[in-house]
Amino acid sequence: MNVKMRYENVYKLYGNKRVLNKLDLEVYDGEFLVILGPSGMGKSTLLRTTVGIEDLTAGKIFLDGQDISKRPPNKRNIAMVFQNYALYPNMTVYQNIQFPLKMAKFEKSKIKGKIEAIAETLKISEVLQRGINQLSGGQKQRVALARALVRDPKIFLLDEPLSNLDARVRYTARAELKKIQKELGHTFVYVTHDQIEAATLSDRVAVLRDGRIEQIGEYDQILNEPRSKWLGDFVGEYPMNFIDGEYLNLPDKIIGFRDYWIKEGKSVSGRVELCTHEEGSYHISCFIESQNPEQDDGEKRVVLKTSKPYEINDTVGFDLNRYNIYNSEGVLEKVVK
């Protein structure tokens, strides 16, 4: 695939704090790349330095092969949707969408048609003449998106644009966002801490940790084969379970497995602490006895997905369908399926 944008040895320091730390990343043309990570890991900073509202401390960013690192924001031809949408309150919806076209000195006779077309796509035609404070949250999100899409920039950056919507609207907005991206074929870089957004929107996911990419790939790949214990813990609806390798005769190793990679058996056993019902299945949280009680308080909590309910203090035994082997440093060594 063609590389649309490339980050090369990118650093961003605030005082002594390295928010972006030797970050290297390639964004492919036409892909929906989701930057996933917990708060404070540098996700928003990555977008803000990309768009030019914050300077890089070191490193370079290339867009279509050209170094844009030193260009001011208005010369980068990158669109961005901020988390709070940043709609101009002194303008109507129409004027908000028109603003980037005016700044680009777009041909006046074509502006109206272009705005109407994008408004049609995003279903906001009926609110074009309204003031910003007359819009619902979902409409504001669409207007912000329309303003970004209307001027055909080279790449789109979106900073958690759905996080301010309520759950039902967010679900619809997610589907529409993905549809629009595919239909228009634009390159999207989308920042979120939301696992579901990453799973449903992305072509690829890049997980950011302490200012650098911890792993990049398809969501399922990162979910099933996280390169580190930290990733296994962070990615997924439930954290990956980690137990001593001793259980599978793998001394000095750590076994990682997802809650649903189990079947009834006797390899490992534990005591049920809590059982919750979730749409046709059960999740049990249980303590298993550790093989190294001196190292970790003698017990380990794991979360398992089962088809039947358990009572508190029941004993549960299980075997693993598949698992990952991590070394003592927490780095993935082998995937066993």
Add this chain to the structure above:
Amino acid sequence: MSDEGKGHWSTYIVVLILSIVFIYPLWILIIYVVQPAYLTFDRIYPAQIPLAFTLQNITQSFKEVDLVGPLERSLEVAFLVGGIALGLGIPAGYGLSKLTSGISNKLIVFLFIINMMPGLVIAIPISIYFLHANLDNTVFGVAFAQELVVLPLSVFISLSGFRSLPRDLEYQARVDGASFSSTFSRILLPMMKVPIMVAFLLAWMTSWDEFTYAVIIAPIVPTDSTFPVTLYNYVSRNLPLESATFALVATIPVIILAIILQKYLKGSYLSGGLVG
């Protein structure tokens, strides 16, 4: 009566009391000006409600004295002071808003040092400089001197306004392709309407009412001085009827300006642009 109802009525009562306190002096002025003197100045206890109406006091006062000159001069000075206060205050406030609040707050306090001193202490030395610069007895001279009082306040209001603007709107404009000047003129300034109007109104009213610098920089000649200085001349000559008339005339431009600008003095102007 419910608690909500009680709160409602107590609010009205407070508003009524405050209105009486603020409006009463103006009311006294009006009934002195529009009534014959035998009902007001000639009485020990003048009536608090109008018993007769006359415009003779006003016409007579304007016949006796050239008020148009001082009024024009005061208007020129006030608009110049308001204009300079915005012209310098807005960029200064924007610049200060880019600094850390620790530094910008110290600088603002430094600007207010002038206001902490008695006006005469400042006015006398600068009048000497203004004499050398041929700024004495000029509209510019009075306006520049009055800026010493007005400008720190304008910068402070402007700084507070810029600080309250979400930084993301400025960033968004830059991302949308706007240059710095376009961002400033098309996005920031329109959102600063309220602080700008407040700063202008305060500067204008301060200048309109200002006496110390005006009396030192401009001479005490009725035809050349500003309106407050002229008014002072009549008060000191024991011409109470003329003084009351001129005082009433002096309030009219302030009221007109406040009415014109009040539509901009809305707190909710910025609402809705940001979510979350």
